Amino acid sequence: MKKILVIDDEEWLREMIQLALRQKGYEIAEAENGAVGIEVAKKILPDLILCDVNMEKVDGYLTLSALRGDPSTAAIPFILMTGLADNAGMRHGMELGADDYLPKPFTIDALYAAVETRLKKAQQLRDEAEKKLSDLRDNISMMLPHELRTPLNGILAYGEILTTDAATLQPAEITEMGQIIHESGKRLERLIENFLIYSQIQLIENDPHRAGALRKKRTQLPRKIVEARATYQAQEAKREPDLAVQLADKPAAISEEYLTKIVDELVHNAFKFSKGGSAIHISLAPDNKSLTLTVHDHGRGLDTEQLRKLGAYMQFERKTQEQQGLGLGLIIAKRLTELHGGSLGIQSEPGKGTTVVVKLPLATEG
Numbered sequence: 001m002k003k004i005l006v007i008d009d010e011e012w013l014r015e016m017i018q019l020a021l022r023q024k025g026y027e028i029a030e031a032e033n034g035a036v037g038i039e040v041a042k043k044i045l046p047d048l049i050l051c052d053v054n055m056e057k058v059d060g061y062l063t064l065s066a067l068r069g070d071p072s073t074a075a076i077p078f079i080l081m082t083g084l085a086d087n088a089g090m091r092h093g094m095e096l097g098a099d100d101y102l103p104k105p106f107t108i109d110a111l112y113a114a115v116e117t118r119l120k121k122a123q124q125l126r127d128e129a130e131k132k133l134s135d136l137r138d139n140i141s142m143m144l145p146h147e148l149r150t151p152l153n154g155i156l157a158y159g160e161i162l163t164t165d166a167a168t169l170q171p172a173e174i175t176e177m178g179q180i181i182h183e184s185g186k187r188l189e190r191l192i193e194n195f196l197i198y199s200q201i202q203l204i205e206n207d208p209h210r211a212g213a214l215r216k217k218r219t220q221l222p223r224k225i226v227e228a229r230a231t232y233q234a235q236e237a238k239r240e241p242d243l244a245v246q247l248a249d250k251p252a253a254i255s256e257e258y259l260t261k262i263v264d265e266l267v268h269n270a271f272k273f274s275k276g277g278s279a280i281h282i283s284l285a286p287d288n289k290s291l292t293l294t295v296h297d298h299g300r301g302l303d304t305e306q307l308r309k310l311g312a313y314m315q316f317e318r319k320t321q322e323q324q325g326l327g328l329g330l331i332i333a334k335r336l337t338e339l340h341g342g343s344l345g346i347q348s349e350p351g352k353g354t355t356v357v358v359k360l361p362l363a364t365e366g
Contacts, residue, residue, distance in 0.1 A: 002119060003027045005046040007037030007063060008081065009055045017050065020108050021115065034058030038066050041073050048118055050102070053082035053093070061096060068097040077118040081106075148191065151184035194328040197261065201335045215340055217255035218363045222291060223247045223284055225256060229263040230282050237271035244279050250286035251363035254340045259360075262336055265329035266295040266356050274299030274353065290342070290359045298353040302346075333358070 004026050008014050011032070018028045029044055031037035034051070035058045041049060049067070053060035060080050067073040080093045083104040090101050099121075102114050158177040166174065204210045219225065226247055234243040252259065270280045278298040285292045333356075334344040341361045348354040 001025060001027045002048065003029065003044060003046040004115065005029045005031065005037065005041055005044065005049045006051075007031045007034060007040075007049065007055075007060075008052040009033050010052070013052075017111065020111060024112065024115075026115075034060065034063035034066075037063055041067055041076065042070065045072065046076060047122065048077045048079070048115060050079050050081060050115075053080050061092065064093065064096045064098055077122045079114055079118060148188070151188040151191075154184035155181050155188070194332060198328050198332055198335075201332065201339065204339060205335070211339060214255070214258075215253060217253070217258075218251055219254055219256045219259050220251045220363075221249060222252045222259060223249040225259050226263050226282065226284050226293065229260055230267050230280075233264065233267040233271055234280070236268075237276075239271055239276050239280070242271075242276065242278060242280050243282070245282045247282075247284040248286055249284070250291055252291045253361040253363045254336075254342075258336050258340070262333045262358060263293070265333045266293075266358070269329055270295050270297035270299070270354070270356075273297065286362065290361055293358040293360070294355065295358075296353065296355040301350045301352050301354050302348040303350050330356075 004021055006014050006017050006028060007030075008017075009032055014030050014032075018030065021028055029040055029046060031040045033055050037049070037051060038058070051060045051063055055063075058066075060082070064078055064080065067076065067078065074097075077099045078097065079100045079102050080098045081102045081104055093101065099118055100114055102110065106114075158181050162169075162174065162177055169177075204214060227245060230243060230245055231240070234240045254262075267280070267282065274280065274297040281294070281296040283292075283294045285294075330346075337344045337358050337360065343359045345357045346354065347357075
């Protein structure tokens, strides 16, 4: 049974709404003003709130603002009821987070329609969140053991052979095993590094002081970093001839460490998801407000649904496409960009490639 909280200073209206909604099987709670309504909402956590706008002391807007500011009540669907539904008032309510307006006087049918629409929308959002959570659990449970064990198995297996049978091995065999151990170690190091950076981003996002300090960092010569990291990634992929760069310079409001990480992840993905012999285009172009980094490949691309679902620990077509990593690279680049007041956009088409555009604020004087 869905719980609905009705907040209104007119007793007769509360009674009418209560009777009407109980006929539909809803459980109803009442509050005679905004202050009481806030306390009741926090206590019972209703599925929906109907609230009058014009009430003394704590009106509907203040009630809405208070509930949206509390994590326990922030997501509860909220319908404002008012006899003065002008454009300015409606806009103000929507800016505060109202989900709908119910102009007074309203019919019982209009009340039912508003309530049912909001509850249905809220359920759809919950279902979508549950689906995302389920996908996340599936991806983590499927990917994490494999991604950690694969390089670790290589290190342990070849390490054991070198320990027990080194005397019987040829120099070339020892070199090959050492190279495999080194590559496995680097892969494991990158997995752990990405996990730690993603966790660090989560902490910074919830700490305004750390986020503010982060935005004061500067990279004076971003061109050098982009060129160096792009070249390194091309060498690692053994595709140096495929790299095409066009770089201009202007100081950016980001630390060298995090710019390096963004470039590494985007260029690494560009090589990873495209075939040898296809060009990887990288450009760096400043304007009056921002520094734009563009990475374009001619790889397999993503469709609209995959772009919509893109997130941490998410990989696509894993059963048909060999992949490595936790699916954190792109989301790390996006979150780091946004932490610095920038933006990251993706354009992609299956079979034709992907373009990632990062806009970072320019460094200001002083």
